[in-house]
Amino acid sequence: MKxxxxxxxxxxxxxxxTHEDEVRKLLSEKNVTFYIGFDPTADSLHVGHFLQLMVMAHMQQHGHRPIALIGGGTAMVGDPTGKNDMRRMMTKELISHNSSCFKTQISKFIDFSEDKAIMVDNSDWLLDLNYVEFLREVGVHFSVxxxxxxxxxxxxxxxxxxFLEFNYMLMQGYDFLVLNRKYDCQMQLGGDDQWSNILGGLELVRKCEGKSVYGMTFTLLTTSEGKKMGKTENGALWLDPQKTSPYEFYQYWRNVSDNDVERCLALLTFLPMEDVRRLGSLEDARINEAKSVLAYEVTKIVHGEAEALKAKEAAEAIFGGKGKSDNIPAVDISLSELEAGIKITDLLVLAGLTPSKSEARRAVQQGGVSLNENKVxxxxxxxxxxxxxxxxxxxxRGKKNFVKVKVNG
Known part of the structure; x- marks a missing residue:
């Protein structure tokens, strides 16, 4: 095995x-415990987290032990990384609810049976810290x-x-120290925007424990033009099917740019690299075959094979001109609403094709809305x-977003 x-x-x-040769040697000679942190700032993971979960899954498949760290404590402060303004302060109740959602979702991707992986919440050790003791043990090792x-x-x-946010790096570094002491955790992994935080943590462990620990970051999910992927007309591309339907999720990957197909296949599926390269090399109309494979494989991992098949059949029904598949997203309205008449802008919002009435108005003005194939x-x-x-x-709405409107009663 590689x-x-x-x-x-x-x-x-x-x-x-941090230390390429040492890390490669370490990963080949022993089963390593590593961690990735997830701050529960929403009630669902999104596709950016999914890339981190794929790394975690690859590591676990090769015998290494993941620690999924839920940041119930760090979320009380908020990571300033990539933010122009201070993050919204969340209540303990909201953070607790979001943490519970994260734990359920992560368990779908990682095997936590028989100590193959560990899930912890840093609120367990951060919320009851004595601040003066924390400054003396941890703060003394960080240069402003x-x-x-x-x-x-x-x-x-x-x-x-x-100053609230300035503490975030110390808190994340302390996480690494706690996990090293308790579980012999030797590596922290994370998105490339976490590089500074990871360096702070591994230096803290080395100074406090005199041990060699390591950090590794992975690429952020961006397009070939460098733009962040995972943004839809309705917001983020969520892993929760109630927030982003399996069909909408499938369609997102079915519609990626030709230039992004091979990279997404490599990062977001478990297909062998020879298949990834073959599919990525397809040109012109045949690249759609690769996009269909990408959409199906990613949807299957996130939502299961049954939902992936439904989404695939729905897409094929629409693009094949049939437009009658039961798998096309549907919304019910009452007969009384129809008899009174419902504004097209209200219907677009109700159907989830636009996030707001103003966005619905723009879509109509731009000629992007059709009803029964007739432009509105x-x-x-x-x-x-x-x-x-x-x-x-x-x-x-647009070329590829469909919702079936059905009369209920």
Whole structure:
């Protein structure tokens, strides 16, 4: 079996690493305990987290033990990385709820049976810390001058960096120290935007424990133009099917740019690299075959084979001109609503095709909305009983977003 380091490198995950030769040797000679942190700032993981879960899964498949660290404590402060303004302060109750959602979702991707992986929450050790003792044990090892050169702080200096946020790096570093002491955790992994935080943590462990520990970051999920992936018309691309339906999730990957197909296949599926390269090399119309494989494989990992098949069949029904598949997303409206008439802008929001009425108005004005394959030209258009075809209608935004509207009662 290949060293997992070589697998991650070949598939394009690795961005930065603290000691490449030592890490490669370590991963080939023993089963290593490593951790990745997830701050519960929402009630669902999104596709950016999914890339981290894929790294975790590859590591576990090669015999290494993951620690999934839920940041119930660090979320009380908020990571300033990549933020122009201070994060919204969340209540303990909200953080607890989000943490519970994260734990359920992560368990779908990682095997926690028989001590093959560990899930912990840093609120267990951060929330009851004695602040003076913490400063004496941890704060003494962090240079303010050096911290201010870190990108996560540098970018905030103009607008103002609060002392609350300034503590985040110390808290994350302390996580590594606790996990090293308790579970012999030797590596911290994370997105490349976490490089400064990871360096702070491994230096703290070395200073306090005199042990060699290591850090590795992986590439952020971006397009070939360098733009962040995972943004949809309705917001983030969530892993929770209630927030992003399996069909919408499938369609996102089915519609990625031709230039991004091979990279997404390598990062977000378990397909062998020879298949990834073959599919990625397809050109012109045949690249759609690769996109279909990508969409199916990613949806299967996140939502299961049954949902992936449903999404695939729905997409094929729409693009094949059939438009009758039961797997197309549907929304119910009452007969009384139709008899009174419902504005097309209200229907677009109700169907989830636009996040707001103002966005719905723009979509209509730009000629991007159709009802039963007829373009809607006015945002004041009232949808009524006359629009029904066999007790339903097909609402469309853009070329590839469809929702079936059905009469209920």
């Amino acid at each position: 060293n997992v380091f070589d697998v991650l490198q070949e598939r394009g995950f690795i961005a930065q690493i 001058n050096r911290m201010l050169t870190a990108e996560c702080f540098k970018s905030r200096m103009e607008k103002g960096l609060t 030209s006015s945002f004041d258009y009232l949808v009524g009983k006359n629009d029904l075809v066999d007790d339903q209608m097909m609402l469309q």
